[in-house]
Amino acid sequence: MGSLFEELEAREAAVRVRVEELEAEVAELSGRLELARAGLERLRIALETVAEVLAEMDPEGPVVAVDAGQSHGVASAYAGAERQVVGVLTVPNWQPGMMSDVLPSVYRDIVEVVAGAPGPVRAKQIVPRIGLPAETGKIEGARSKLKRLVERGWLDENTPGMFTPARSRAAASPNSR
Structure with missing residues (x-):
């Protein structure tokens, strides 16, 4: 009966190795999943932020020209671009008499x-x-x-x-x- 026990121990060792391999795969996949979730969360926040900024922009309001070039002699992809200034409180705090x-x-x-x-x-x-x-x-x-x-x-x-x-x-x- 020695060979039956040896066979079972060999199978146990093989399954233990497979379990360890699978645990390593799970750990790797968990890390990749966390990175993907973090990327998804950043994109969701970016999308919400952009939607809020666009919603707050008043298309009838004045557009302020902003020179985006970093130095005077260097051409920029943004040179001469006009953008609305962001960071201004578009919804002011209500005060008495304010309409x-x-x-x-x-x-x-x-x-x-x-x-x-x-x-x-x-x-x-x-x-x-x-x-x-x-x-x-x-x-x-x-x-x-x-x-x-x-x-x-x-x-x-x-x-x-x-x-x-x-x-x-x-x-x-x-x-x-």
């Missing part, structure tokens, strides 16, 4: 829709009223803008997802839009 006409057009439309509603409204109710299709991306973009308007004092969100005109704003100027 919605200081807001970019999309934000102004949102504030006017909320102010004209008979009660609290959701983002998905606002999107069609400002002329956008009721798609998930547009609803999420509107929700982001609504949250920004809440942060800056233009709107209130007493119940999560339900937006109303800001009480402080209504109290300061009941006839403002």
Whole structure:
């Protein structure tokens, strides 16, 4: 019976080697998976950031020319390019006496829709009223803008997802839009 035990031990050793190889593969794949997830997360954040920046840009506002060349004698791919200045607070904090006409057009439309509603409204109710299709991306973009308007004092969100005109704003100027 010695040969049967030897055969089982040989098989056990072979399976143990295979298990170790598979564990090494799993470790490598886990590392690759983490790198891929990190890349995906960076791309998602970049996409959200670009969408926010583009949404905040007021196409009717002035475009400021920016010379992107690093030195005067060197030609650049960006030389003479005109870009909108980024980093300016496009949605100002609300202050007494401030009207919605200081807001970019999309934000102004949102504030006017909320102010004209008979009660609290959701983002998905606002999107069609400002002329956008009721798609998930547009609803999420509107929700982001609504949250920004809440942060800056233009709107209130007493119940999560339900937006109303800001009480402080209504109290300061009941006839403002």
